[in-house]
Amino acid sequence: MTMDTRALARRVRxxxxxxxxxxxxxxxxxxxxxxxxxxxxxxxxxxRFDRGRPSWPGRDRFILSKGHAGAxxxxxxxxxxxxxxxxxxxxxxxxxxxxxxxxxxxxxGVELSTGSLGHGLGVGVGMALALRRKGEGQRVFxxxxxxxCDEGSNWEAIMFAAxxxxxxxxxxxxxxxxxxxxxxxxxxxxxxxxxxxxxxxxGVCEVDGHDHSALTEVFGRLPFVEQRPSVVIAHTTKGKGxxxxxxTVLWHxxxxxGRELEAALQELDLP
Amino acid sequence: MxxxxxxxLALLAEREPRVILITxxxxxxxxxxxxxxxxxxxxxxxxAEQNMTMLATGMALEGYVAFTxxxxxxxxxxxxxxxxxxxxxxxxxxxxxxxxxxFSYGALGISHHATEDLAIMRSLxxxxxxxxxxxxxxxxATEAIARQPxxxxxxxxxxxxxxxxxxxxxxxxxxxxLLREGTDCxxxxxxxxxxxxxxxxxxxxxxxxxxxxLSMHTLKPIDSAAILAAARExxxxxxxxxxxxxxxxxxxxxxxxxxxxxxPKAFLxxxxxxxxxxxxxxxxxxxxxxxxxxLSIAARVRSLLSREH
Numbered sequence: 001m002t003m004d005t006r007a008l009a010r011r012v013r014x015x016x017x018x019x020x021x022x023x024x025x026x027x028x029x030x031x032x033x034x035x036x037x038x039x040x041x042x043x044x045x046x047x048r049f050d051r052g053r054p055s056w057p058g059r060d061r062f063i064l065s066k067g068h069a070g071a072x073x074x075x076x077x078x079x080x081x082x083x084x085x086x087x088x089x090x091x092x093x094x095x096x097x098x099x100x101x102x103x104x105x106x107x108x109g110v111e112l113s114t115g116s117l118g119h120g121l122g123v124g125v126g127m128a129l130a131l132r133r134k135g136e137g138q139r140v141f142x143x144x145x146x147x148x149c150d151e152g153s154n155w156e157a158i159m160f161a162a163x164x165x166x167x168x169x170x171x172x173x174x175x176x177x178x179x180x181x182x183x184x185x186x187x188x189x190x191x192x193x194x195x196x197x198x199x200x201x202x203g204v205c206e207v208d209g210h211d212h213s214a215l216t217e218v219f220g221r222l223p224f225v226e227q228r229p230s231v232v233i234a235h236t237t238k239g240k241g242x243x244x245x246x247x248t249v250l251w252h253x254x255x256x257x258g259r260e261l262e263a264a265l266q267e268l269d270l271p
Numbered sequence: 272m273x274x275x276x277x278x279x280l281a282l283l284a285e286r287e288p289r290v291i292l293i294t295x296x297x298x299x300x301x302x303x304x305x306x307x308x309x310x311x312x313x314x315x316x317x318x319a320e321q322n323m324t325m326l327a328t329g330m331a332l333e334g335y336v337a338f339t340x341x342x343x344x345x346x347x348x349x350x351x352x353x354x355x356x357x358x359x360x361x362x363x364x365x366x367x368x369x370x371x372x373x374f375s376y377g378a379l380g381i382s383h384h385a386t387e388d389l390a391i392m393r394s395l396x397x398x399x400x401x402x403x404x405x406x407x408x409x410x411x412a413t414e415a416i417a418r419q420p421x422x423x424x425x426x427x428x429x430x431x432x433x434x435x436x437x438x439x440x441x442x443x444x445x446x447x448x449l450l451r452e453g454t455d456c457x458x459x460x461x462x463x464x465x466x467x468x469x470x471x472x473x474x475x476x477x478x479x480x481x482x483x484x485l486s487m488h489t490l491k492p493i494d495s496a497a498i499l500a501a502a503r504e505x506x507x508x509x510x511x512x513x514x515x516x517x518x519x520x521x522x523x524x525x526x527x528x529x530x531x532x533x534x535p536k537a538f539l540x541x542x543x544x545x546x547x548x549x550x551x552x553x554x555x556x557x558x559x560x561x562x563x564x565x566l567s568i569a570a571r572v573r574s575l576l577s578r579e580h
Contacts, residue, residue, distance in 0.1 A: 104361070112332075113360055113361065114356075115356070119352075119356060119357055121325075122321065122324075122326055122328075122329070122353070123325045123329040123332070123357055124329060125325065125326045125329060126325060126327060126329020126330040126331075126337075127329040127330070127332060127333050128329070129326065130329065130333035130334065131333060153321040156319035156321055157326070159317070159322075160319065160326065163317075
């Protein structure tokens with residue numbers, strides 16, 4: 001299934017802004033940051049899936065490890081037809097299945113529930129190992145945040161994946177350089193980031209995480225190194241697509257309401 | 272108990288290719304035979320219990336029955352959130368096995384005293400929690416948790432009691448085993464400390480006190496019917512565990528009694544009462560030190576029953 005990925009990304013951004021606004025929830029900046037990555041993976045024919053059969057064994061697995069950006073994943077799945085768009089209105093509402101952090105219960109297409117950081121990659125490692133043993137070619141994609149790489153559990157998984165040569169495993173890091181309170185560089189510096197992954201025996205590729213052609217090209221040549229897991233370090237802008245939300249820690253937690261909401265949606269209407 | 276576990280697991284793995292054993296770099300020499308026979312069903316995750324549990328979850332979600340293995344608190348408390356969010360919330364077939372309940376590794380220090388695990392694991396939704404008292408129960412529990420859907424915890428002790436299996440009995444998760452009939456009181460026990468309870472019951476019997484012994488090998492789901500019958504039929508209920516008295520077997524039995532309005536004439540929880548043990552020593556030594564040996568248990572039961580009269 002392929003779609004116009006740029007249009008898809010724009011709709012995912014609009015949904016994310018509306019969902020977080022209606023719910024009064026945080027993390028709109030984190031959702032906007034990954035909209036292009038999700039659009040290329042789901043709409044650009046990279047991930048194999050069957051929206052009518054979410055548990056189809058032949059599917060590629062996608063795990064959002066940075067669960068706080070769940071709004072963007074729910075929006076993407078709804079746009080791809082896993083469930084109705086009207087369900088997005090329930091995000092963050094009383095009695096809803098659509099939690100602030102992504103949850104699989106009652107939500108077709110969500111592979112893993114996350115929310116506490118540093119869990120998705122390790123579970124993805126187990127899936128990748130199991131799937132490789134089956135030998136049917138399924139891949140596992142895990143989308144992490146940069147701040148999430150502070151979690152030691154990730155580095156346990158990173159070592160294991162390389163040791164077991166899991167070349168059907170792909171980590172994508174949303175490297176927007178901002179974490180919850182301050183820039184990554186002022187919190188726990190990740191640099192030299194690509195070198196770290198290389199030193200752990202991963203194949204590494206850096207890319208502009210908002211450039212659809214570049215993302216498509218990069219995802220098209222996985223694995224980057226034979227017999228090694230791959231990491232795509234996607235350089236991104238937190239809050240991308242809404243000028244006043246871009247590159248500011250404020251919009252990690254703030255919710256767009258009233259005139260801010262109108263301004264955001266107006267900007268996201270532009271083709 | 273460890274050997275009983277691994278022998279049974281090897282048989283299970285031979286029949287069931289979906290079984291995989293993942294160790295956190297522990298079990299020197301223990302797995303040699305298993306590995307020789309079932310190399311493809313063995314993984315060493317390294318000294319990385321968080322990843323061990325996450326990867327077990329991932330494999331379980333793809334169809335495996337994944338056993339994680341380590342000692343003491345490493346496969347439980349060290350990676351508790353992975354058990355909660357990943358394994359349990361996803362109803363994954365992850366079977367957590369810890370060798371070294373209570374003071375099994377008493378001389379190694381408090382890092383290796385597994386004395387709160389039952390309470391903590393019991394509180395997690397959906398988990399089955401099993402703590403066998405003897406070798407037969409350990410072996411049967413291994414097979415039973417493999418068949419039980421979802422996430423399970425199996426706590427194995429170095430020590431074990433005589434679990435009295437006659438070879439014809441069925442092991443049923445959630446069903447306590449009546450090991451000795453008695454009319455004066457009931458001791459409900461979980462784990463290998465069963466040995467001390469048997470000693471205590473023998474001592475009391477010589478004094479004319481007939482003790483019913485219930486091996487509560489499954490802490491969750493707990494056998495409420497057996498507990499209520501014990502209160503009704505023997506009057507006094509005593510729990511014994513090599514574990515804190517807060518929230519483990521004693522807590523679970525008290526919950527059952529109060530929830531059902533049952534009022535035993537006497538009730539006592541025997542276990543570790545407060546603080547960590549900075550004192551080290553063999554399992555036997557530490558049991559004596561903290562009043563968990565057979566003679567101490569007998570003394571406390573005797574005292575409880577004499578107060579009652």
